[in-house]
Structure formats: structure tokens, C-alpha cells
Amino acid sequence: MSPAKQVVVLGGGFGGLHLVRRLERHLRPDEAAVTLVDRQNYHLFTPLLYQGCTGELPPHAVAYPLRDATAPAGYQFLQSEVTAVDLDHRRVGTADGEVPYDHLVIALGSVTNDFGIAGVRENALPVKWLSDAETLRRHVLDIFESAAIETDIARRREALTFIIVGAGPVGVELASSLRDLMDHTLRKIYPSIDFYTDIAIHLIEGTDHVLPAMDPRLSAIAMKRLEQQRVRVLLKTLVSEIRPGIVLTKDGAQLRARTIVWSGGVKVNPLVASVDLPKSKDG
Numbered sequence: 001m002s003p004a005k006q007v008v009v010l011g012g013g014f015g016g017l018h019l020v021r022r023l024e025r026h027l028r029p030d031e032a033a034v035t036l037v038d039r040q041n042y043h044l045f046t047p048l049l050y051q052g053c054t055g056e057l058p059p060h061a062v063a064y065p066l067r068d069a070t071a072p073a074g075y076q077f078l079q080s081e082v083t084a085v086d087l088d089h090r091r092v093g094t095a096d097g098e099v100p101y102d103h104l105v106i107a108l109g110s111v112t113n114d115f116g117i118a119g120v121r122e123n124a125l126p127v128k129w130l131s132d133a134e135t136l137r138r139h140v141l142d143i144f145e146s147a148a149i150e151t152d153i154a155r156r157r158e159a160l161t162f163i164i165v166g167a168g169p170v171g172v173e174l175a176s177s178l179r180d181l182m183d184h185t186l187r188k189i190y191p192s193i194d195f196y197t198d199i200a201i202h203l204i205e206g207t208d209h210v211l212p213a214m215d216p217r218l219s220a221i222a223m224k225r226l227e228q229q230r231v232r233v234l235l236k237t238l239v240s241e242i243r244p245g246i247v248l249t250k251d252g253a254q255l256r257a258r259t260i261v262w263s264g265g266v267k268v269n270p271l272v273a274s275v276d277l278p279k280s281k282d283g
């Protein structure tokens, strides 16, 4: 009998984890040895990441251990950074050595796209990974602590100004979740802050409506809800640069905020881009 084929799955996100679960149902144990590789040892359930950002849910509620999916099926899990894919020699380079394969599935997802705008990476917070949510949650709570004892109104209001760049699903949901956190949780415990006049949440969008990739009816519903939640939506506003605490727009405005979040979109994972395979139009 020929040895079992080596199936290697890169990435335990939605694509990779779904595939592993399907293989478990469809492959006989002697048919293939399956190895899942991911830099994290958990699957991140991104639809609940906002609740991680606001502290509504603890980290373990949005992170599912990948070994819970691989071990019962008799599959291997390797926590490591994938650094290269060698199609010619059928092996994957990782931070912990090479992994040979007969069949390879690349499901490494996307990375944050800053569209080459200066200062995004250095001066804005991303919302993509669990560590981003933890950083943002800590940052927001620290801001409220310092604002609570700030007696200068102008400084307090600047500290409590939040700018979110990009009104796709991530930006819209984050703006809304932040307002919910403030109105339902923080308002009760920060009596020295006026939650109506001291806090501003700005959502910046380059096109002329929020959720531009979605059905216009959904955009309209989201816009109405954001208005009800006192989120100031700046449409047709293109960001040209982000400096520490300042968002510069192409029409010359300078918006100041202690918290600047970048939710401008994603692009193809550079590792996937580097592999010589046929790709779809967007990579």
C-alpha cells in the first residue's frame, strides 16, 4: 500500500477550518495525513471581534482552539509563521522548518490595506486580529480614565474624539459598538464625563454612502442607525495622511483625535501574491 498522501492546509481561518472539517468527514484515515498550519493556535471568529474591542466578550469567546478541530480527527497542527511556498519542490517554508506536501491548500486570508497612505500603519489602530481588539479595548478604557480627571474641556473633548476611517462593515459595526459601549456601560461609571457633549465619533468614508459594497437599502438602514447613535458620518472624504492624533483629508481638513482606527479595507496576503499561481482579478 502506498503511504498516505500529505495534505497541508495553510491558515486556520474560515476557509482553512471549514476545509479541515470537510476532510474529516470525507477522507478515510489511511487515505491522507492532514496538517494544518497557522501562526495562531486559534481560529478567530471575526464577526464577534467588535465585542472583543469593546470588552463585551472576553478573548476566549472569539478564539476557537484549532487543536480542537485537528486532534480528534487525528490531524497534525503546527503553530508557525508560513514564510514561503515552493511549488516546484512541493514544500512549505515555515519559521519552524520545512513541511513537505502532496496537496497544498493556501487559505492565508488577507492583510490590512493602507492604500499607500502615509502614516496609517504608524498612527492608526487596525481591527483585524485578536491582538488589535485587545489593544483597542485597553486604549479606549485608558482614554476614559484620563478624560475622567481632565479638567480642561478642550483637552477632554479631544481625548474623547474617535475617528474611524472606512465605512465598510468593519467601520460601521465598530462605530456602532463603541457608541453602545459608551451609552450602555461607560456612562454609568464615568459621572464626570458628559456623554452627549464631550464625546465625538467620526466615521470617514471616501464614497457617497456607508457600506458601499452592499445593497443600497442596507446602506440606508445603517446610515439611519448611525445618525440615531450620534455618529458623525463624513462622506466623500478622502484621507491623504495620518499623523499622530491628526487625520488629514484631501480637501485640506485636519481632524484631531486621540483615537484613530483604520478600517479602510484589505488586500491579498503578500505571501499569496508571491506564489506563481493563476489568480482572480483582485489577487
Ligand SMILES: Cc1cc2nc3c(=O)[nH]c(=O)nc-3n(C[C@H](O)[C@H](O)[C@H](O)COP(=O)(O)OP(=O)(O)OC[C@H]3O[C@@H](n4cnc5c(N)ncnc54)[C@H](O)[C@@H]3O)c2cc1C
Pocket: 010, 011, 012, 013, 014, 015, 016, 037, 038, 039, 040, 042, 043, 044, 046, 047, 048, 049, 050, 080, 081, 082, 083, 107, 108, 109, 110, 127, 128, 129, 169, 170, 269, 271
Ligand atoms: C472585524 C471583522 C469583522 C468581520 N465580520 C464579518 C462578518 O460578520 N461576516 C462575514 O462574512 N465576514 C466578516 N469579516 C470578514 C471575514 O473575517 C473574512 O472574509 C474571512 O476571515 C476570510 O477567511 P479566510 O479563511 O480567507 O481568512 P482568515 O479568516 O483571515 O484566515 C487566515 C488565517 O491564516 C493565518 N495566517 C495568515 N498569514 C499567515 C502566515 N504567514 N503564516 C501562518 N498563518 C498565517 C491567520 O492567522 C488566519 O488564521 C470580518 C472581518 C473583520 C476583520
